[in-house]
Amino acid sequence: MGKSLAMYMSLLRVLLRLAGVRSQVVEIEPGTVVHFWAPAENPNKTKIHSQAKRKPAVVFLHGFGFNGISTWQFQMLALAKDYAIYVPDFLFFGGSITDKTERSPAFQAECMAKGLKKLGVEKCTLVGLSYGGMVGFKMAEMYPDLVDSMVVTCSVMALTESITRSALERTGFSSWAEVLIPETFEGVKKIAELCTYKSLAMPDFFYRDIFQDMFINHKKERVKLLEALQVKDKDFYIPHYPQAQRIHLLWGEEDVHFTMEIARNLKDCVFEWSDDEGNSSVNSEDVLEGLQPHPDIRSLTIEGYGGENFSSWILQLNNLTVLRLTGCSKLRQLPTLGCLPRLKILEMSGMPNVKCIGNEFYSSRDSAGVLFPALQILTLSMMYGLEEWMVPGGEVVAVFPCLEKLSIKYCGKLESIPICRLSSLVEFEIESCDELRYVSGEFHGFTSLRFLRIWDCPKLASIPGDFRDLNSLKKLIVNGCKLGALPSGLQCCASLELLSIIYWKELIHSNDLQELSSLRTLLIRGCDKLISIDWHGLRQLRSLVYLEITACPSLRDIPEDDWLGGLTQLQKLIIGGFSEEMEAFPVGVLNSIQHLNLSGSPKFLGIWGWDKLKSVPHQLQHLTALKTLWIMDFKGEEFEEALREWLANLSSLQSI
Template sequence: MPLAIGQLRSLQTLPFFNIGEEAGRQIGQLRSLNNLSGSLEIRNLELVRSKEEAESANLFKKQNINELRLLWNELDNLRENDREYNQLLEGLHPHQNLKGLIIERFFGDQLSTWIGQLKKLVKFELRNCRTCKELPTLGHMPFLKYLHLEGLDNITTIGPSFYGESTVHSGSSSKLFPTLEHLILENMLNLREWVEASDHDGAMEVFPVLNTMRIKRPSLSFLDIPYCKKLTDLPKGKLCSLTSFRSLEIGPFSETTELRSFLDLFDALPQPMHPYLPFIWKLSLVGWPHWESLPDQLQYLSALTYLELDGFGVKSLPDWFGKLSSLELLYLYNCKKLENLPSDQTMRSLTRLRELQIEMCPLLMERCNSESSSSSSTNPVSEWSKISHIPRIIINGQRIRG
């Protein structure tokens, strides 16, 4: 790269700019290059010493730049406090019509508020910003399609501030991340919890068009992936990396998602004596009527106390349910083809099962009616004998026992 490139005021293309300490290579060389277009990558940002120096690049005046990449080097440990880093990033404010933003190895603990003001953003990547304490608010961005979060060691929770308030409305519902199609989380080593957005009136849609999600090496203990009805590309066998799970809620995915794809998601769940996921205690799965089987791997979740199955097309629950020795509550919802529970012997082996709830499962509800099922000899299809020992039974909101 030539010295004093800032003199080329008509320059339109500059794929990258390497900041240097010597005269003619400082970030101020970008000041007058307002005709730049396309993508711009700015490297060695650790050499920029102040917010004022960062502002000298005049990034907000470069209206034809559609993608901006801001790179620091790992070796930068010269600042006395996080505020200096934070202020420097403030000074790199681009124009508000930016389409793509990639930030790598930023060492501050707080991202700039201008990120959330980039209403035209389509792609956002945040990589190896290891001291960053909180994610920016992104749920309101109307055009964001691609989001990649990686190596954010200080992030422990993804919560309501990540979603923000919806500005996109469709009919009577509001949407968060209304156009997001691809979501990638990698190497989030201290991420413990991912909770859903606040929805006070029940009319909120989150990730309505999400179709690809990749999760690699987080330490999540709680994950809720609800109502991603456009999600068809599932992370095959990737649950093996989620070694700290305690609670998992997934579904529904796209109705066009094949059952095999859904089952593949569980390929990495523990086999006997396998170290992964032995302590998960709550599992909620939402399926579709054409999904006529359940993941066999679930039988190895020996610490599971709560299991919810919603919308599956299974006709009979398998006898491996008997291996769920810690199960305390079983909730069956909207499984319209379900006729049979596991065998009588299996159900009675679940000695910790304290509550059974059945709702909108018409075939099973008819067979679990105590009044019409006085004995299996008079009604051979009765399921009542399998559940009569359970202390608390609720069918369609009506308490039958307990």
């Protein structure tokens, strides 16, 4: 440490000691220690004072430029008389260090929280600057019982792609490391200029001392810390914070990195009712009416609301982009949301008394033009009483014109789903809708659809429309339905990479697959009535990597020639569980596998037997390319004896 900085720090330590604050090192776990500036007396050791008489705990979290004492020295001296002040150094700042490889803000938050608890802190207010604000948000999310409230200044929840791009463009830097990990003392001066409202009049030798003391060590680790902060826009989410956990944002109008626009976008509001509050619907409605948020709010979560009706102020939130309604158990009618111009994400779950999605959901007037004009993600879950979903009435130009993801799960009484003209839809998922009989509308024109998953809808008998135009479809997964045929036009889905046909109880024939030239995974499993497959069409699927045909007890018409010979890319094959009337494993299957073995595939083979089979096929002993062999439902001593003899021949086998 340089002389000037050493002299200043010595004086500062004396002043802090007089204020009742001292330096402490806390071992979080073996190999990880965190340095704190903390009250000289541990509250755990103070027996004569009750919790009510203790000073309120305030934790100051520093930014990325300087350590704790350098950032918060003036606040520490000013507030130590009335508050229990705690100022930790983050890992790789000050005296904090770890031998762990984790660099995420969540790990920093965990270490800070554990250190505070070891120092006897049960409840605290966080004050976070910049990087400290990001770690503070994580602490509030992960440890709500510890963090009572939080003040965040000049910070964001994460460095998203868009925030990073705009911030670096404004300041002329190429990376966050260039901004925050200076190579010279002039870089330290630049950080000070960016982080302070008025430039600090300090001589260059003082900046040199700061550079030598704070920026020489742990450069690689700090680069990793910065990398761990950066996330893709699509991966960023706003966590749920209880209403009681107050969060206050402070922002500077001239902040060049995190502008006022970013601050406004951070505004988030969560209304959460306790069980007692939710019991009175009248009281809940009065409370919700009185909690009308600022009209500029961007994100709103309402959880456990006990009212039967929703407040009308929802119609005025024209800047709302995210709305989550969950556990509103007495709500009978969904609020009117179709005219919110900027709503992008809508999630609704746990509303058992909502029986119908009707006109009131879309608009409060007969003619509304475009409804849900910006909505991209719509999720319905655990709407156990929902029976009907209507299309909007009146003169409507379009509904959900921008919808990209639609997810409907655990709506056990819902009988139909309208899907008309969802031309922007990319992902569509239906799961556990026991009474679903049909999907109204057609998939014709869904040119953007890439992922379609229908799971456990036992009464769904057909998928309407023609798949001929689904040029972008990559994954089709249908499990546990009453479908009797593949969707019309499926053979034209040239981009399809995964087709999963599982537990189709009425499927009899599976044909016209040969045109699916991009198909990499094909699963046909548990189709009780399936009697025929286009075996020779399968050999045209030259991109197949994984093929499974199992548990189809009516299937017996299996060719004896080599119908797998063209599948040279095949790496995983699981096959068997055919008709109980067959007394031997199909010769054609075994011949095909042997032929593939000559080209080094497959690496994984699963053979599924049935009761009449007394021995495993002897051809298996020649499959020298196999690395994994899985055998199921073969019985008898002959099988066990043969297997022991053949294992020696399977020279590449790694697991069985």
